[in-house]
Amino acid sequence: MADRAEAPPAIEVRSLRKTYGRSVALHDVSLTVEPGEIFGFLGPNGAGKTTTVKILVGLARQTGGQAQIFGRAPSHLAARRRIGYLPEHFRFQEWATGYEMLDFHGRLAGMDAAERRERIPQVLEQVGLAGRGGEAIRRYSKGMTQRIGLAQAILHRPDLVLLDEPTSALDPVGRREVRLLVRALADDGVTVFLNSHLLTEVEAVCDRVAIVDRGRLVRAGRLSDLAGAAVQLRLLMDRVDRELLAKLAQHGEVAEVEGTAVTLTVDSVDVAPTVAETLIGSGYRLYGLVPVQPSLEDVFVGLVEGGDG
Amino acid sequence: MNNVRPVLTVARWTLIEAIRRRMVFVAVLLSAAFVALFAAGFVLLYGMAEREMAGVSSGVGTGTGLLAIAVVLTVLGLYAVQFMAALLALFLGVGSLSSDVDSGTLHAVLARPLGRGQYLFGRFAAFAALLAAYCAVMVGALLLVARLVAGYQALSPVRAVALVVLEMLVLLAIGMLGSTRLPTLANGVLMFSLFGVAWLAGIVGFIGGLARNETMINLGIGVSLLFPSDAVWRGASFYVQPASFLAFTGNAGADASIPFAAATPMTGAMLGWAIAYPVACLAVALLAFGRRDL
Numbered sequence A: 001m002a003d004r005a006e007a008p009p010a011i012e013v014r015s016l017r018k019t020y021g022r023s024v025a026l027h028d029v030s031l032t033v034e035p036g037e038i039f040g041f042l043g044p045n046g047a048g049k050t051t052t053v054k055i056l057v058g059l060a061r062q063t064g065g066q067a068q069i070f071g072r073a074p075s076h077l078a079a080r081r082r083i084g085y086l087p088e089h090f091r092f093q094e095w096a097t098g099y100e101m102l103d104f105h106g107r108l109a110g111m112d113a114a115e116r117r118e119r120i121p122q123v124l125e126q127v128g129l130a131g132r133g134g135e136a137i138r139r140y141s142k143g144m145t146q147r148i149g150l151a152q153a154i155l156h157r158p159d160l161v162l163l164d165e166p167t168s169a170l171d172p173v174g175r176r177e178v179r180l181l182v183r184a185l186a187d188d189g190v191t192v193f194l195n196s197h198l199l200t201e202v203e204a205v206c207d208r209v210a211i212v213d214r215g216r217l218v219r220a221g222r223l224s225d226l227a228g229a230a231v232q233l234r235l236l237m238d239r240v241d242r243e244l245l246a247k248l249a250q251h252g253e254v255a256e257v258e259g260t261a262v263t264l265t266v267d268s269v270d271v272a273p274t275v276a277e278t279l280i281g282s283g284y285r286l287y288g289l290v291p292v293q294p295s296l297e298d299v300f301v302g303l304v305e306g307g308d309g
Numbered sequence B: 001m002n003n004v005r006p007v008l009t010v011a012r013w014t015l016i017e018a019i020r021r022r023m024v025f026v027a028v029l030l031s032a033a034f035v036a037l038f039a040a041g042f043v044l045l046y047g048m049a050e051r052e053m054a055g056v057s058s059g060v061g062t063g064t065g066l067l068a069i070a071v072v073l074t075v076l077g078l079y080a081v082q083f084m085a086a087l088l089a090l091f092l093g094v095g096s097l098s099s100d101v102d103s104g105t106l107h108a109v110l111a112r113p114l115g116r117g118q119y120l121f122g123r124f125a126a127f128a129a130l131l132a133a134y135c136a137v138m139v140g141a142l143l144l145v146a147r148l149v150a151g152y153q154a155l156s157p158v159r160a161v162a163l164v165v166l167e168m169l170v171l172l173a174i175g176m177l178g179s180t181r182l183p184t185l186a187n188g189v190l191m192f193s194l195f196g197v198a199w200l201a202g203i204v205g206f207i208g209g210l211a212r213n214e215t216m217i218n219l220g221i222g223v224s225l226l227f228p229s230d231a232v233w234r235g236a237s238f239y240v241q242p243a244s245f246l247a248f249t250g251n252a253g254a255d256a257s258i259p260f261a262a263a264t265p266m267t268g269a270m271l272g273w274a275i276a277y278p279v280a281c282l283a284v285a286l287l288a289f290g291r292r293d294l
Helices: A002-006 A049-056 A098-108 A113-126 A142-154 A172-187 A199-205 A242-249 A269-281 A296-303 B004-020 B023-056 B060-094 B098-103 B105-110 B116-150 B157-179 B184-211 B214-226 B229-240 B243-252 B268-290
Strands: A011-020 A023-033 A038-042 A064-069 A083-086 A160-164 A191-196 A208-213 A216-222 A231-237 A253-258 A261-266 A286-292
Touching (some): A038 A199, A049 A064, A049 A191, A083 A142, A098 A113, A098 B105, A199 A296, A208 A296, A231 A269, A242 A253, A261 A269, A269 A286, B004 B023, B004 B116, B023 B116, B060 B157, B060 B184, B098 B105, B098 B184, B116 B157, B157 B184, B157 B229, B157 B268
Parallel strands (some): A023 A216
Antiparallel strands (some): A011 A064, A208 A216, A231 A286, A253 A261
């Protein structure tokens, strides 16, 4: 147990900075991912997500600061032995079959022949490509290519998997499969670093999230912490008038009125029964009262200005 | 051993790629066609010369005349082989790294526990092996044809092949060096231009030799130092010629030599340079590629 306490984080990034000529891709980004976590790295396109991952897998070198994988620099082959990586522009040798490509990657990862023979069909099955390994990658659809890329990333049972937009080419069914795959990896104790601009995807699987915008880390934390303690109540009324809004204002802050639906921001969900009693006691008819957590999207949009910029 | 295994894995993968992309198939097919064409041409032209010579008279001059014709045919044939191999070497070297960088297939590969140097040497080893096999087979086939038809005896087929292979390594290495940073197309334009300039410099140097013009000779040497492909071919061409022919041209002075071939062996200094050149190219390539952000 003492060993585990001293185990280095899966990813540790300190004051990471990357410039390309004059343009700054990353300003002073710091984050830590503990072993076994599913970590979501969120941000609009061009925010610096891919640059960060490329530094973490040794494809690019930082201009300043530190990046470590299990306590070692990514340039260390020993560090890279423990990672699996799906690049953003998942492209593989088109002349090869899926099986051959996986075999090549298995060799590079140091797997022996017996391991490769056993493991390749397993991962093909896991990503939904069972029986398709013999086809040339040239003939794969975009979605299939992304799937074979995922297979390549988890092939050698890495301790840390970095996925850069792993569902960009997948349909909703495929996205769900990837979510299940990520959860299965986490169940096996694998750390997952998920780069994405798809909020629902991150919300559905990640334990913790960091949001980057224009090369800066704007927020990091557990999903529940990110949203803050605030809770909202969504009320469906028979009618909305000034008197109603005045009564609601005693319990919290009216955030939105849409037809006969009112969203009320409150300090705690505990006030819900009191709110209901007040309204019914005043002669209003209440059709629904639901407590809602602000979604990650609300948080995200609030933090990241200008959307796609 | 742990350092060599990834290099071999990459080399093996590169060879499979060459086969799968039909490069090997096309090369074998065209080469077979070329050897057949050379054999037919050699038999035809040499036979014609033989009959003509026999008609004139029999004497010392006939033997030398026939020998000269055999040498010219063989040297030109080998020159063509060397030229095709050079194009192949440039073609392989120019896209050796950049094409996979451009397409993005290298990202997943280089995130593996694989050093950039290991990747680079694996690619180089595979292409070098392909080129060496190609040169050995083609030079061997042409010399064999000449021997069977005209009893042709090259001074040293082994040295000739070794030097032609060295020429290919020079071209492959400089092409790879460009490939570490330049996009494939830009690198291709640059390398083919340099190759053309080196060829021209070889001709300039040859004519300078005939005209005994120091400036032209020095210009030829200068360009050869920058891009020694043509100089190494000239070195190889010496060993391709028969000893008796070299003795004859040696007595007559450089004037009796033929363009595209040398009447004297390569100097030790130029040979040393030609060996150091690809090594230096690879060393610089390693530095350039090792630091590149992908």
